[in-house]
Amino acid sequence: MVRIAKWGRVRRWPLPLLLALLLAGIGAPARPLTAAPISIHYDVWMPEPHKHYFEVAVTVAGVKRETLDFVMPVWTPGSYLIREYARHVVYFAATDGAGRERRTYKVAKNIWRVVAAGSDPIRVRYRVYAFDPSLRGNYLDDEYAYINGPSLFVFVDGFAHAPVTVRLHPAPGWTRISTGLEPVPGDPHLFRAPTYDVLVDCPILIGTHTVYDFDVRGVPHRLAIVGEGNFEPTRLIADVARIIETTIALFQDIPYAHYTFLVLLGESGSSGLEHANSAVLHYPRTGFQPESAYKNWLNLVAHEFFHLYNGKRLRPVELGPFDYTRENYTRMLWVVEGFTDYYADVILRRAGLLSEEEFVEALARTISAVQRTPGRRVQSLAEASFDAWIAFYRPDENSPNATISYYTKGAVVAALLDLQIRAQTRGRRSLDDVMRLLYEEFFRRRDVGYREEDVRRACEQVAGGPSQALEELLDRYVHTTAEIAYDRFLAHAGLRLAPIVPEANRGYLGIEMESRSDRLVIARVRADSPAEAHGLYPRDEVLALDGRQVTARDFWKRLGEKRPGERATITVRRRGLERTIEVVLAPPPVVAYRLVPIAQPTPEQRALYRAWVSAGDDR
Incomplete structure (x- = not known):
């Protein structure tokens, strides 16, 4: 099993040492560090970007072994899926210091063995195909290059703790390099990292x-944006800075020397990936307007920036040091992702970027997302976290029926936990204090991962002791599929959950559709729905309703004219054969909720609500 060193505190190299290293030859294109007993140096070329191949060389000096194993990770931290990056390596060769070819062969799907025969140094070269538009792989075309470290850089088994340098060889005309890596002074193309783990982070x-550069509390920050977008730069920078300032104020610490947002603008899709001193954000180029879309952008920024504290530094014990060659299981993603999701809205509200009404509505939407997911009755939060590798990152047509999101339900548990702690301490403490306590103990003092019992202990300590309500939140709603007693906790803030009742006279079928060219296909069938009960299947192509051919538009229009209890005759094509299925429609289920004030809130409830929803200028 390969274990990699973790990212701890920011490390600064003294200037005299840097000068000594430079004089020793660190700046040479293909020469590694020589001041240390072991040096590992990478070169990355992109000679023909339109062909989507990176050329990589790794020079290892100070290691005399009969064989050396070079390992390509199979996953990227923060994205819990085995992605098999080695499949994109199309060439691998090795030479010794005299340029003689050394034999190489595979010993595993992602491990190349070099017969070094004691030679020092050893240099390997390989090519990586790079045309993955997601944030979890590499991308290279004639406009830009994006490198996701684990999918490009192999490591030397047994020496991943060693410091590394990387020289980038940009394509002609490319003048900008944006990264969280530390530059080596005097050379804009040379970077260093204390370990492999920091390199690939x-x-x-x-x-x-x-590139937009700005400072927050005297610390440099950067927005590096690929593509044109419908944003106003001055506002964008100001709002991102407010998010950063508000998050720093919560944790009362700036654990990085500089921070970079890498923003990849495309046609559609919104996602992000957190790192210790940077984040990658994929966002639609037209997604900054109208205002509601802009709020989605701000939420993405707030979520990923919060991760540099919760996830990258404050982390479960299973998530660092990493084993890059296999799944790293944890039952705590509901804290890593769920708490972060909740705090994204909290940060936006405190920064004055969400109104009070928008903040409350955001929680109502999150609760609605949980309650309309049948899988909440099947999978617990802890199970959802553990099974992220085979469930959340591998969704299929049955996922809503069998799984729950540790993002949404985790955010709900965080919100209710926040309200409970505020109530239990008469407004003196909150979930903020839990986050600060854990951050101080497990990152700043010890730099180790926490366990589930540590989170429970911190909550009880901040809340003034254990309680049945805390037990319910941290045990029952995490480890079982029990329905959440929302009103019990919302009442602390003088709120209750109110269903948005759908039209009672519209029949419910329980399917989700997708259009494929001119075909109307069932994408998902909801559990306990008339569609499931009467045998409609995902991937059925819908041809007719009550004997009349339908399109996507008129299918829903005509179905909406039917009342609960009425019959609908649906003709489908399944595996090339037509069949007709008769379905009895049901009353529509509740799928959305609002948070509304209770009839007569007490002064204590009003005060707790006001403290909970207050922005930075009225706290």
Whole structure:
């Protein structure tokens, strides 16, 4: 099993040492560090970007072994899926210091063995195909290069703790490199990292992208943006800075020397990936307007920036040091992702970027998402976290019926836990204090991972002791599929959950559809629905309703004219054969909720509500 060193505190190299290293030859294109007993140096070329191949060389000096194993990770921390990056390696060769070829062969799907025969140094070269538009792989075309470290850089088994340098060789005309890696002074193309783990935690953007630099509390921050977008730069920078300032104020610590947002603008899709001193954000280029879309952008920024505290530094014991060769299981993603999801809205509200009404509505939407997911009755939060590798990151047509999101339900548990702690301490403490306590103990003092019992202990300590309500939140709603007693906790703030009742005279079928060219296909069948009961299947192509051919538009229009209890005759094509299925429609279920004030809130409830929803300027 390969274990990699973790990212701890920011490390600064003294200037005299840097000068000594430079004089020793660190700046040479293919020469490694020589001041240390072991040095590992990477070169990355992109000679023909339109062909989507990176050329990589790794020079290992100070290691004399009969064989050396070079390992390609199979996953990226923060994205819990085995992605088999080695499949994109199309060439692998090795030479010794005299340029003689050394034999190489595979010993596992992602491990290449070099017969070094004691030679020192050893240099390997390989090519990586790079045309993955997601944030979890590499991308290279004639406009820009994006490097996701684990999918490009192999490590030397047994020496991943060693310091590394990386020289980037940009394509002609590419003048900008944006990354969280530390630059070596005097050379704009040379970077260093104290360990392999730090290297691959710093994604790299290369090209002619736009860069906006700004300071928060005297610390440099950067927005590096690929592509044109419908944003106003001055407002964008100001709002991102407010998010950063508000998050720093919560944790009362700035654990990085500089921070970079890498923003990849595309046609559609919104996602992010957190790193210790950077984040990668994929967002629609037209997604900054109208205002509601802009709030989605701000939420993405707030979520990923919060992760540098919760997830990258404050982390479960299973998530660092990493084993890059297999799944790293944890039952705590509801804290890593769920708490972060909740705090994204909290940060936006405190920064004055969400109104009080928008903040409350955001929690109502999250609760609605949990309650309309049948899988909440099947999978617990802890199970959802553990099974992220085979469930959350591998969704299929049955996922809503069999799984629950540790993002949404985790955010709900965080919100209710926040309200409970505020109530239990008469407004003196909150979930903020839990986060600060854990951060101080497990990152700043010890730099180790926490266990579930540590989170429970911190909550009880901040709340003034254990309680049945805390037990319910941290045990029952995490480890079982029991329905959440929302009103019990919302009442602390003088609120209750109110269903948005659908039209009672519209029949319910229980399917989700998708259009494929001119075909109307069932994408999902909801559990306990008339569609499931009467045998409609995912991937059925819908041809007719009550004997009349339908399109996507008129199918829903005509179905909506039917009342609960009425019959609908649906003709489908399944595996090339037509069949007709008769379905009895049901009353529509509740799928959305609001948070509304209770009839007569007490002064204590009003005060707790006001403290909970207050922005930075009225706290």
